[in-house]
Amino acid sequence: MCLRDPTERWTNEKLGFLVDLFPQICEVFILNGVDQYHPTLAPTEPKHLPYWYPTLLLNLDIKKALPAEGVKFLFTRLQTKVIKNGRYDLEVVVMDEGGDVVALSHHVCFIVGAERNTSARRKPDAVKL
Numbered sequence: 001m002c003l004r005d006p007t008e009r010w011t012n013e014k015l016g017f018l019v020d021l022f023p024q025i026c027e028v029f030i031l032n033g034v035d036q037y038h039p040t041l042a043p044t045e046p047k048h049l050p051y052w053y054p055t056l057l058l059n060l061d062i063k064k065a066l067p068a069e070g071v072k073f074l075f076t077r078l079q080t081k082v083i084k085n086g087r088y089d090l091e092v093v094v095m096d097e098g099g100d101v102v103a104l105s106h107h108v109c110f111i112v113g114a115e116r117n118t119s120a121r122r123k124p125d126a127v128k129l
Contacts, residue, residue, distance in 0.1 A: 001018070001073065001074055001075070001076060002072055002073050002074075009069065009070030009071055010066060010070050010071050010072070010073075010074050011066055011068075012062060012065055012066050015060065015062060015066075015094065015102070015103050016060055018074060018076065018094060019058070019060055019076070019092045019094065019103065019105035020055065020058065020107075022076065022078055022090075022092065024051075050113055050114045050115075051111055051112065051113065051114055052110075052112050052113065052114045052116055052117040053109045053110065053111060053112075054109065054110050054112065054117075055107055055108075055109050056107075056108045056109060056110055057106075057107065057108040058105065058106075058107050059106045059107075060103060060104075060105045061103060061105070062102070062103045063101045063102060063103060063104060064096070064100055064101065064102045064103075066096075066102065071096060071097070073096075073097055074094055074095065074096060074102065075094070075095045075096075075097075076092055076093065076094050076095075077092070077093045077095070078091070078092055079093075083111075086110060086111050086112065087108060087109065087110055088108075088109055088111060089106065089107065089109075090106070090107040090108075090109060091104070091105070091106055091107075092104070092105040092106075092107070
């Protein structure tokens with residue numbers, strides 16, 4: 001993975017952003033194995049899924065400091081072990097170009113309907129005295 005701006009590089013300060021930037025593993029199961037991020041899907045048939053995946057917990061353990069000037073490329077590997085009852089866990093391993101582990105991250109995420117994130121917020125009723 002590299003940043004869009006060719007002059008920008010991954011630094012230790014950007015690792016938190018990197019580990020929270022990933023395709024949702026659950027969507028592959030929902031789409032029956034079709035990868036919605038694959039370029040062969042026709043843009044005329046967008047696959048908008050009705051789910052939101054808020055992060056409940058995110059741990060980040062930096063194993064190797066990146067050089068002060070940063071690095072252009074980092075590799076991430078994702079794995080989930082359990083998807084059950086509206087939650088899933090996620091392990092993210094970040095490696096540099098040499099294959100050394102730079103960081104480990106573990107997430108616990110909810111799987112909820114997208115309307116929970118897009119619906120209008122209710123205002124609490126005024127307290128009557």
